[in-house]
Amino acid sequence: MSIFTLALIKTTKQKANFLLVLLFPIPLLLIPENGNGFNTGLGTYGLLNMFTAFLLCRPLVEDRMRGVLLRIAAAPIHYLKYAAGHLSAYLLVLCIQIALFMAGTILIRDYQPVQYFQLSILYLAFSFMSTAFAVAWNSLFTSYSLSFALFSGFGSLLALISGVSIPLMFIPEGLQLYTRFLPPYWLPYGIDAIYRHNLSGLVLSVMILCGYAAVMLLAGTKRRL
Amino acid sequence: VNILKKSSSFTQPEVMYAVVLVMEFTILLLLIIPFDAAYIAVFLFVLFSLLLRWRVSLSSASMVIDALVVSISAFLVPEAALFLFVYVLYFAYHEHYFLLLIPFTISLLLLESGHIILPIQAALAGFLLSRWRSENRRLHEENDQLRQKVYRMEQTELKLLTDHREIDRLSRLNERREIAQKLHDNLGHEITASNLLVKAGRELLKREEYDKTLSTLDQANQRLDSAASKLQTAVSQIEPSDETGIETVLNLFRQFIYPVDVSIDGNMSRVPVFGQQLLHIVVQEALTNIARHAEPSYVKVHLNNTGRLLRMSVENDGVTPEHGNTGGANGLRYMRRRIEAVNGSLTIQKTSGRFKIIVLIPGVSHE
Numbered sequence: 001m002s003i004f005t006l007a008l009i010k011t012t013k014q015k016a017n018f019l020l021v022l023l024f025p026i027p028l029l030l031i032p033e034n035g036n037g038f039n040t041g042l043g044t045y046g047l048l049n050m051f052t053a054f055l056l057c058r059p060l061v062e063d064r065m066r067g068v069l070l071r072i073a074a075a076p077i078h079y080l081k082y083a084a085g086h087l088s089a090y091l092l093v094l095c096i097q098i099a100l101f102m103a104g105t106i107l108i109r110d111y112q113p114v115q116y117f118q119l120s121i122l123y124l125a126f127s128f129m130s131t132a133f134a135v136a137w138n139s140l141f142t143s144y145s146l147s148f149a150l151f152s153g154f155g156s157l158l159a160l161i162s163g164v165s166i167p168l169m170f171i172p173e174g175l176q177l178y179t180r181f182l183p184p185y186w187l188p189y190g191i192d193a194i195y196r197h198n199l200s201g202l203v204l205s206v207m208i209l210c211g212y213a214a215v216m217l218l219a220g221t222k223r224r225l
Numbered sequence: 226v227n228i229l230k231k232s233s234s235f236t237q238p239e240v241m242y243a244v245v246l247v248m249e250f251t252i253l254l255l256l257i258i259p260f261d262a263a264y265i266a267v268f269l270f271v272l273f274s275l276l277l278r279w280r281v282s283l284s285s286a287s288m289v290i291d292a293l294v295v296s297i298s299a300f301l302v303p304e305a306a307l308f309l310f311v312y313v314l315y316f317a318y319h320e321h322y323f324l325l326l327i328p329f330t331i332s333l334l335l336l337e338s339g340h341i342i343l344p345i346q347a348a349l350a351g352f353l354l355s356r357w358r359s360e361n362r363r364l365h366e367e368n369d370q371l372r373q374k375v376y377r378m379e380q381t382e383l384k385l386l387t388d389h390r391e392i393d394r395l396s397r398l399n400e401r402r403e404i405a406q407k408l409h410d411n412l413g414h415e416i417t418a419s420n421l422l423v424k425a426g427r428e429l430l431k432r433e434e435y436d437k438t439l440s441t442l443d444q445a446n447q448r449l450d451s452a453a454s455k456l457q458t459a460v461s462q463i464e465p466s467d468e469t470g471i472e473t474v475l476n477l478f479r480q481f482i483y484p485v486d487v488s489i490d491g492n493m494s495r496v497p498v499f500g501q502q503l504l505h506i507v508v509q510e511a512l513t514n515i516a517r518h519a520e521p522s523y524v525k526v527h528l529n530n531t532g533r534l535l536r537m538s539v540e541n542d543g544v545t546p547e548h549g550n551t552g553g554a555n556g557l558r559y560m561r562r563r564i565e566a567v568n569g570s571l572t573i574q575k576t577s578g579r580f581k582i583i584v585l586i587p588g589v590s591h592e
Contacts, residue, residue, distance in 0.1 A: 177258070208266060218279075
């Protein structure tokens with residue numbers, strides 16, 4: 001059994017993950033449009049995506065707490081393979097969530113087909129960033145409970161000021177100049193770019209999200225035994 | 226265990242380097258507020274290149290590619306030149322002073338005069354940190370060498386102690402062997418001869434040959450006297466002398482039954498204890514031989530300590546070959562063995578009317 005399969009099985013054993021992937025996106029689909037953009041649920045999905053990624057990464061922290069990493073260090077398995085196997089499993093789960101969410105959007109909304117594709121790309125980049133962020137965040141803690149408790153507050157605040165929880169138009173222009181530095185900002189920015197058919201804006205947001213993901217992965221996947 | 230004990234994974238200069246980087250980044254971010262997308266892209270690229278070098282073991286010279294990418298982007302977006310200080314700091318810290326010139330020069334060309342302080346400050350900080358790191362590394366190496374030296378000395382001490390115990394055991398065994406040999410060589414022969422003579426005397430007494438019996442018993446008596454004398458000699462040779470000073474040796478000459486002409490060259494007080502003891506035994510044996518087997522008109526002794534060699538010659542003119550071939554031979558043999566055990570030598574010169582012993586004992590002076 002590969003590490004990827006093992007990580008996938010461990011993920012499916014958590015009942016909460018099914019709720020996060022199958023149930024929680026549904027209410028977001030029902031949030032009405034604000035008249036000057038897509039429906040607000042598309043942005044709010046970013047918050048759900050962040051928390052899903054965080055909860056999915058739980059086995060990585062628990063493995064470190066239980067000393068599994070120490071055994072892996074002694075086994076003929078490279079840590080990168082272990083990390084890549086887990087992260088790709090979590091990304092797959094997030095991809096399923098995105099696919100289901102997009103399928104629901106297609107059913108309920110009537111946007112242009114290319115916009116669904118662009119949204120999927122943007123969500124994929126955001127999922128990549130969310131997973132990397134969760135890994136980097138968790139690498140700072142040895143207790144998952146503490147990590148989750150702090151993330152609940154910090155993540156919500158981050159989502160709020162970055163325009164994920166509420167539409168970007170409600171964030172003051174002056175504040176936006178500062179919140180651009182935060183990774184979640186680039187999801188609503190990208191959604192807005194898609195709505196306005198601004199392809200360069202979308203590419204920029206996807207690139208910056210991927211850049212953040214790469215940086216946080218490098219910082220977060222440092223082996224800590 | 227001390228050698229294997231690892232120091233912390235980050236040394237002080239490395240921590241300080243990270244602190245300086247964070248501080249410079251903070252200053253930079255304060256300078257570029259509000260953030261533009263281009264800034265963020267360059268910032269992410271710089272952060273990525275630094276983290277990549279931290280995570281992956283790449284040549285520090287490879288950073289020049291990243292520096293060139295940011296330099297080129299600085300020509301498109303001049304403010305990106307602000308980030309070049311990171312590469313200045315990096316190259317200065319890693320002592321690539323030639324490569325440092327690329328980001329440093331471009332920074333000076335593109336930056337506003339108010340911001341020029343950033344690369345200069347980074348170059349200075351990097352240089353000082355690199356010096357600190359070199360010094361730290363040197364001290365660590367010295368520390369390691371000292372630990373290794375201590376470890377080797379501990380091992381040597383342990384080995385010497387083991388050797389010392391082994392030598393002590395061997396010397397005791399050797400001493401016992403010598404005692405056994407001495408008793409066998411000196412006393413065994415005399416006592417066996419006496420025993421045979423007594424038995425012969427008994428047989429002669431049975432035959433009532435009284436003259437022959439008397440003669441045989443006289444011989445047995447002589448043999449027993451000789452055995453008693455040899456036993457005393459052996460005991461005195463085996464028993465270590467309480468007085469080991471060179472004065473004790475000289476006392477032997479003074480107390481000798483014949484006058485002894487002693488001449489000394491060199492500093493005899495520098496002869497170590499084992500040398501003095503050996504000298505004492507040799508002199509004692511030589512004088513005993515003279516007293517027992519010769520009737521000399523003169524005895525000349527010459528002692529010479531050259532520093533590397535102790536030479537002693539004992540000469541007399543009263544040699545009597547008849548006696549010299551019996552008891553004296555054993556004493557000389559014993560003396561020779563003692564001397565040869567310390568890589569010395571014993572030479573006997575026997576000419577008409579003159580008997581001379583020359584003893585050489587090497588390495589007897591203190592360092």
